[in-house]
Amino acid sequence: MLFANIDILDENLDYQKSQYVGVEGGSITYIGSEEPADAAKYGERYDGRGKLLMSAFYNTHAHTPMTLLRGYAENQPLQQWLNETVWPFEGKMVAEKKHHYWGCMLSQAEMLRYGIVSYTDMYFATVDRCEATLEAGMKANHTDGGTMCFVETDYDTLPVAAVNKQLFEEYHNAGDGRVKIDMCVHGEYTTPQGMIERCVAEAKAHNSGLHIHMSETKAEHEECKGRHDGMTPAAWFNSLGAFDVPVNAAHCVWVEPSDIELMVSKGVNVSLNPASNMKLASGFAPVQAMIDAGVNCSLGTDGMASNNTHNILQSAYLLACSQKGNALDPAIITPKQVLQMLTINGARAQGRSDCGALACGKRADLIVMDVDTPWMCPVYDMATNIIYSANGADVVLTMCDGKVLYENGEYKTIDIEKTKFEVVRCVNEVLDALE
Ligand SMILES: [Zn+2]
CATH class of the missing domain: 3.20.20.140 (Metal-dependent hydrolases)
Structure with a gap:
């Protein structure tokens, strides 16, 4: 995937506007302000306008x-x-x-x-x-x-x-x-x-x-x-x-x-x-x-x-x-x-030395946040906005090892309706057993 025209928090968590970030084979292989000459090799192109790309989170x-x-x-x-x-x-x-x-x-x-x-x-x-x-x-x-x-x-x-x-x-x-x-x-x-x-x-x-x-x-x-x-x-x-x-x-x-x-x-x-x-x-x-x-x-x-x-x-x-x-x-x-x-x-x-930063050579564990919102304007310091103004639900895309697992309300690997149904079933079985 090639993230194009997207603002980023770089490996030092500094804010950079309108960058290109290329992901290949689970890793980040390109970061730059210019579109890479061989853009086609990254496959899908993601329009990053109004969005922020940064490292995903580790709980x-x-x-x-x-x-x-x-x-x-x-x-x-x-x-x-x-x-x-x-x-x-x-x-x-x-x-x-x-x-x-x-x-x-x-x-x-x-x-x-x-x-x-x-x-x-x-x-x-x-x-x-x-x-x-x-x-x-x-x-x-x-x-x-x-x-x-x-x-x-x-x-x-x-x-x-x-x-x-x-x-x-x-x-x-x-x-x-x-x-x-x-x-x-x-x-x-x-x-x-x-x-x-x-x-x-x-x-x-x-x-x-x-x-x-x-x-x-x-x-x-x-x-x-x-x-x-x-x-x-x-x-x-x-x-x-x-x-x-x-x-x-x-x-x-x-x-x-x-x-x-x-x-x-x-x-x-x-x-x-x-x-x-x-x-x-x-x-x-x-x-x-x-x-x-x-x-x-x-x-x-x-x-x-x-x-x-x-x-x-x-x-x-x-x-x-x-x-x-x-x-x-x-x-x-x-x-x-x-x-x-x-x-x-x-x-x-977690012992994951190749994760946790938006840098070339690191695993592509990345999130995209919608920053084109009233609560993220203006930007004096993007890190301040993310900690004090952003909502967790501003995340619109979550990528792990280069694979998109969540995007715009859609789970790629989890059947969310079945999961919620089964959780209610499990809760009812436990409550019945407690009576
Ligand atoms: Zn505990």
Whole structure:
């Protein structure tokens, strides 16, 4: 495809007017202000007038099947929300009835609509989710939550051992590297020491990483210190060798200055989830301190029981505004820093070094936004407009590895009417089982 006469955010996220961008074989091979002489070789020509082309978005924390719970668990304190509403519902979800598969598929459709091509996911029925990812043509780092065992248990006696064996054999780097498998350490309070150490060993053995929840709530953070001689979750994980493999740590709301130093020295990636953290009243992460220290920060939408949208531009807006408001400082967190979180930093957290930037040689993970709207005029700084004025639904085209997966209301790989129908069927089956 050749994008013609289109404004872009280049690899430095700087605004360039009226450019030509050529995509061949899944990669970006031409960027310039002149039409390439051999334009025909790029195939379809896309008229870019009134549009903006930029890197697609990378969502670094999700629980995709939880779209079944969107709007189900509201206005409850965290422990009641979890114990009385979310976990009982999840306990009735049945993989054989494709509950997880259809919940994942609906999440994927929503993500594509909002410009996300790749997501980092933690849940159950992981083979079904990998299949859904491959069918949709998206990218995902999947982990199976079966290691969440609360009390010390031999890994090899749990179903997750066989599941992970199959996942690593059949799905790790499947779809030309689009699907990756990582190990799940749900959290310090749900995963005992021996299980964490085994997860690290499995990650090392398969050249993969860990996806963890870390210091999400004050109670979790403080109770960890009470259990482990004053060690924070970050210090505890590090003492078990967890930071010796690539780590994607979700939330990090209550991390301390010593944790931030540790995360920088170990290269721990942080996934910020501002919508979830505000909705569940978990708090505000020390984002500027992490950025200043050099932590790779990206953005996640979390599960749909705690957000309730995959509109990641909304999360970006919330992150910027809430950080300024909480710090009483309007000068912190620039729009460009938030755009980096949405794109290159997210790709880096997923181990996708060839993704996340509009640059020659990078994978063609791209979105087109309609910028010919009242709310995007005038343009003093396009990055500012995207973070503070644009809507996620301004995305009109989402491309992953050079393939258009969504364009102008049309899904190329997902039967959206069937997906919505099946999700309602799955929800009704779970509610019937709960009665
Ligand atoms: Zn989560």
